[in-house]
Amino acid sequence: MNNFLFVAAENDAIPKCKAGGMGDVVRDVPRQISMRGDAAHVVVPAYSRLHENGEFLMNLNFQLRDQTYTAELYKVQPKKEFENLSHYVIHHPEIQPGDIAHIYHNDPTEPFYNDAVKYFIFCTAVAEAVNQNAFGHLDIVHLHDWHSSLLLFLRKYHPAFEKLKQLRFVYTIHNLAIQGIRPFGGNYSSIHNFFPEISIDYDNLRDYRYHDCINLMAVGVRLADAVHTVSPSYKEDILLPSNPPDFIGGESLEIDLQNADREGRLFGILNGSNYNNIRSVEKGRLYRNIIRALFGWLQEESKQYKYDFLAHTGEKIMDYVEKKPAFIVSSVARLTEQKFYYIKHSPEAFVAILDKLEKVNGVFMLLGTGAPEYEEMFREISYKHKNFIFTNGQSEDLIDSIYLESDLYFMPSLFEPCGISQMLAMRNGHPCLVHYTGGLKDTVKHLKTGFTFDGKTTDDKIKNMVDSFDLVLDIFLNDKPQWNKIKLSAKKERFTWEKSVDEYYKFLYAITI
Incomplete structure (x- = not known):
């Protein structure tokens, strides 16, 4: 049995934890994996609300900003139970709900300020949970968008999380336009403020446009074992430079994506749709x-x-x-x-x-x-x-x-x-x-x-x-x-998760079915 961990900002398998299509994917793919006889664990932030009726499992202690942070790991009830599938949330007072679906913050004057803070804390807590074997012996960690890519930074650069190097990391791009760009230093939500003990590898982490910033979407693309776009044609689009508004392509990351493609790490696999147990309403209403x-x-x-x-x-x-x-x-x-x-x-x-x-x-x-x-x-x-x-x-x-x-x-x-x-x-x-x-x-x-x-x-x-x-x-x-x-x-027409997850196993997870 293979053991998977999904790390994301959204999970529509639990109530009130969806803002967009990522929530659907993080709901459906682990279900498909569990139906194949493998085990899947899904962890998202609690956003100061999702842990309230959960089962407390453990405290997670880790160092951030030269201080000891303590986050709490809870197991929570899903909308629908599946064998070998478990759902978790991580609570910490600084992991606050935003104004978009009570998940993301909208920071017009300083983009990603609040979100960077909460996802830095969340990802470090997930890394410590892996250290503590909270999800058992893992084989694959599947990350979704920039909110979870800090785990790849921790895997490569943080001495406390050497255990992450034993695992295969898959990174899915849901929307390349949202990149999680934050300053290297001089700001509360900068990478240096949260990880002062780590010597920053500027060349491998910087954004091409803002040289004093880390680009967390780029971290995912550069450091994952496999990178995934959610359709084949989007993969082809983002290998080309953008020319807005006439064409939206790689959004300044096309060189990284071309490198991943050359290295055989970039795959375009279409998302599926649910054709079973569909929530329905009466016609004529x-x-x-x-x-x-x-x-x-x-x-x-x-x-x-x-x-x-x-x-x-x-x-x-x-x-x-x-x-x-x-x-x-x-x-x-x-x-x-x-x-x-x-x-x-x-x-x-x-x-x-x-x-x-x-x-x-x-x-x-x-x-x-x-x-x-x-x-x-x-x-x-x-x-x-x-x-x-x-x-x-x-x-x-x-x-x-x-x-x-x-x-x-x-x-x-x-x-x-x-x-x-x-x-x-x-x-x-x-x-x-x-x-x-x-x-x-x-x-x-x-x-x-x-x-x-x-x-x-x-x-x-x-x-x-x-x-x-x-x-x-x-x-x-x-x-x-x-x-x-x-x-x-x-x-x-049928765009099934069965077909998509077959390709996940072959290309993303490198597991022979």
Whole structure:
């Protein structure tokens, strides 16, 4: 039996520990491993809340900032039990919840300041837990994004954690754009402040752009035994330099990634999707679930600043309860540059899509929260366009209803490491209109399982996005046999974790199945 440890910032196998797609992966891959007869342990930070109903296992004592830190390791109950699969959280008072999903901090004036502090403490505590055999005799440690890459720094440079050198370390890149860059020194959340006893290897740790900083994403890429991107096409994209906004590639790390590729350490393996025991809602409850979500948000103190807008959305919805739209386009996403840059760059293109929908009694439904400037833009558009229904909040029931009852799922991502939304929409038999990039290239086939757009420049892409939307409407209205064929083909697609984890074993874990 092989014994795995997964280290990440999110884990959707336990309640209230997900902000994005990483949480899904960290939930699903260990389950797949346990079903193969191997053992898996998953550890995440407690964020001052997730340990409260857990089982205390041990104190973890280690040196940081020339002081003794004591963190606590807890075993916690998952949403669903699997044999040979255990979940843990690490609690320390400085591992604080952030303002994004009560996990990540948003530090606009000094990026990654708070997150660096909590993940430095978390990773060092995990290293000490491995020293103490808290997870048994391990074979593989699988790290996810920069939040866990400090373990590779500790493995290479810290004399207290020599035991880590006996293990194979795999590093998964979920989003190369978020790199965890912090100063080497002169700052509370600097590497020198937390590890004053370690002589800093500047050449192997520095960021190419900011020479006085460590790049923790680069640490993962440079020091892991295997590096993994969450789709084959994203791997190809990030080997090339970025030319924003027309092309998002290696984000200054393309040389490191090219080196990893040359050394046979870089692998692109597509994420899977869940096709079993799917959380479901009853069909026909879309508008009811919107109203229910709106009433819930109206009672939250934190939503008071957009009270008028939520009431406006509720009033708008009532018209559609009686008179159902003929065509529903939807998006469910964090409102960020990655997801909606093209609309922010050209709101008039989005308005053109709304106008085309209005002519065929169609609506566009967007659910999400995120960057204030994106929220404000979509609220302004909603006030002006009756057929744009913007639900500016988060609701699991409503999300499920949107995925179930849409006709077209819209995903114009600037870049996309893998994407799970398109898989969820296709699982329900709904074609997607996507930007032909990253993992979207690997999952949506133009005029077969959905629709794609691309172009050499940003303006080309935006024009082609609107033209592709015209094609969608033309087929939906005038060629029902082809529309139904695309729907059926989308529903039949299977991006299974079984297939993905087969490749994990072969390439990432170097284990013969």
